[in-house]
Amino acid sequence: MVLQDLGRRINAAVTDLTRSPTLSEKAFDGMIKEISNALVEADVNIRLVSTLRKQIKSSVKFSELPAHANKKRIIQKAVFDALVDIVNPHQTPYQPKKGKSNVIMFVGLQGAGKTTTCTKLARWYQARGFKTCLVCADTFRAGAFDQLKQNAIKAKIPYYGSLTQTDPVVVARDGVEKFKKERFEIIIVDTSGRHHQEDALFAEMVEIQGAVRPQQTVMVLDASIGQAAEAQSRAFKETADFGAIIITKTDGAAAGGGAISAVAATHTPIVFIGTGEHLLDLEKFNPQSFVSKLLGMGDMQGLVERVQSLKLDQKETMKNITEGKFSVRDLRDQLQNIMKMGPLSKMAGMIPGLSGMMGDMNDDEGSLKLKRMIYICDSMTAKELDSDGKIFVEQPARMTRVARGSGTSVREVEELLTQQRMMSGMASKVKGNMKNMQKAQGAMGGANRQQQMAAAQKRMQAMGGGGAGGMPAGMDMSSIMKMMQGGGGAGGGGGMPDMSSLMGMLGGGGGGGKR
Template sequence: MVLQDLGKRINAAVTDLTRAPTMSEKAFDGMIKEICNALMEADVNIRLVGTLRKAIKSKVKFGELAPHANKRRIIQQAVFEALVDIVNPHEKAWQPKKAKSNVIMFVGLQGAGKTTTCTKLAIYYKARGFKVCLVCADTFRAGAFDQLKQNATKAGIPYYGSLTQTNPVTVASDGVAKFKKERFEIIIVDTSGRHQQENALFAEMVEIQAAVQPQQTVMVLDASIGQAAEAQSRAFKETADFGAIIITKTDGAAAGGGAISAVAATHTPIIFIGTGEHQSDFESFKPESFVKRLLGMGDMSALMEKIQMNNGDQKPTMKNLAEGKFSVRDMRDQIANVSKMGPLSKLAGMMPGGMGGLMQGMDDEEGSMKMKRMIYICDSMTEKELDSDGKIFTEQPARMTRVARGSGTSVREVEELLSQQQMMAGMAKKMKGMGAAGQKGAPGALGAGGRGQQAQMAAMQKKLASMGGAGGGGMPDMGSLMKMMGGGGGGGGMPDMSSLMNMMGGGGAGGAGAGRGGRR
């Protein structure tokens, strides 16, 4: 993955120095040299690397450190701050306003992934309550409108484009006017990919910008662009004066540092990164969080945001849990929610320290297949069976045989799923009524999915951030999570759903912690 090797090398250099029995200035200089070499090999601009080198040395004056000073912590903090400074443009990113038309125009090179990214951004804002739409002003590339149409239809987002109108300025202007009239809050305009030397396309970009008057112009940069990133981003900045950058294809094998160099070259904030081809492979970018993940420190806020975005409608399950129940259908819903979060290896970078390392070695394909088989089992049940407490299967074992045959699985797999469901039902029974503890009116707020739930999520994120990745009561049991997905020699068994539930709910091991937190 882009920058993954860079992160490992930087982390290894810092770790080797800080774990040494004695730390000398010569070893410190060696660490800086290794970090700089790693950055240059990742296509980070050489001037930026020089700036970083000076920043670290100025923060850590090795010869002036007091004998009792915690050299390890000082060095780690200096490296962290210097790396954050590279990706931090010190410019506040623009934010759309509710109840107003916010036009966002996309620009970038051919093949950077603009059309896909337009859809991902639309989905991001739609999930946050904005009325969102898409306009295809790319009349240059064959199939551009069809691609946007397919993406938008799949995501349930209104779109505008034309198969007959060849003037992109007219298409963009008509589309924006139409959606403004219909009071859409986020209007995203996709434009033709272009190259620095294509003056006609650059002129067209300026015309579109003048016609639609965007509140925000976003440049999309391919993470594999390399050293050309600075020159290209400067050319676009001088022409379109974009106010934000989105880096795509960070799941590839390229170095990726060139795209980050564009931030320093144009003093423009990176606002999102694309981490894969799927519509959910899209993350908001925060310099501190990014560097934490780069250094293996984890990024709990990103993990909690991902959990929150993929949690779906939790009201039925929350209602059941408040009553001390956990049906087979609740079990299925939780499995589906976890599967939406993507491959576990992608979550690894968000996990602090050793837990992320445990997850990175997992077989995503095997884990994904196990989740799918669990869904198949549940989908082969009748409505009565899904809404039951699971005991109907022990009372009538023939039902398990029927479900196994219908789902193409084994009776053993059905038994294991039901065993996990029974364990969760037992936990739910113990948790009954505990959700209200410490928060007056919590059950009602949770049931409504309103501010109470948002407040709880914010409090949970704050708690996790304060833990500093130290794996406390708010963390899932990653050993069990690894084992359940087959990464720990679990054989063909079913996932440990108690760990999954804790992960989805943000609670600690043993149900009661989650209940006291009020999340469930």
């Protein structure tokens, strides 16, 4: 993915400067030049790049920094803020409301991925508790309704369309009226596209808008068009007056940076970006999160949302952790949850520091390592799975048997058990922290109770940077990550000890490899 390459280049430029024994102004100028070159090569508008250069220089004012200043932190923040400013349109998009019908109409050129993105967005809202549906008002492209129908059936989303009615305005109006009567909350209307911006396309958009009266009109843009996105989005905005943009195909587009920055120049909010062909490959766009992930600093907010949308079962594991336990079975459950969360490359971008840990390992290699670890667990007896792992130390022959049964090596079994012991140690710390929290709460009283509670919560958040932290009983994984966000943040090295540690082992090159 070219956007990832852009992030690596920018990050490398900042890191090389901040690791230098002497932070000279000449080296600082060299860093800004390298960042600018990387952005221009990613097709970001030269005008925006020039603005970024000036913004970084004015923010840092290298020659005026006092000797005791943390120059590394100041430079990192200046680069981060300048990049955020490039992709931030400073506009708030429409927020659908539960309990009422929210009509969202899609517009854009043919080939941008409108129909697929309609289903992705419906699936995204459905996972968050909205009653969603799809209306196919694209009567121009042959096969459009069949494509939407197949996607909708796959995602288990109700749909409406017609193989006989050729007037898209009639289809859109009838579909929206039908779903409004059935009290659907998110009604997504897919419209026709053309290969070029034509009068017929714009006239049709205006007619459909008048018929369905959408609360939000979304323009879908292909990331590969680069800086042309600005002119295209302006032309559509003048006609359809859309309020949001979704950029597709960012997973392989050489001009992805150009498209995102060009759209931001129109002051229209980007609400989502498409990151692949799967129905789950749609990410909510937030300028801060986007830049944070681009620079390898993680996106804890996005990770929390992904965990919540998948509704992963964490109750038993969380219960064990708060009791100071973490069995081999708990480890296997966490591995299986990681597999459910999607490609490792996307997960790595969300967890601070993990993308660097993975190195050149691709999704297939990472997935294979995860599967081999699960095979090891599946080759254990129930007694072994529910143990703390000591049984293998006391009876090493068990490791040999498990390795043979899983088609792996004894070394891989040892590494998995080492990981489990480390996680178990974290769980023991959690139990200790829980006791301290309970004692602190029991000692609270009088007028300063609220202040003491606030201080205790801050201490819990701080724990996120170095360990499992003090987790209240019943807390699920998404809650843990929210708590840890306070300790790690966008640029911190904190994160989830359970998942980042597991994936760190994946990227460590350990294991017996392929047999």
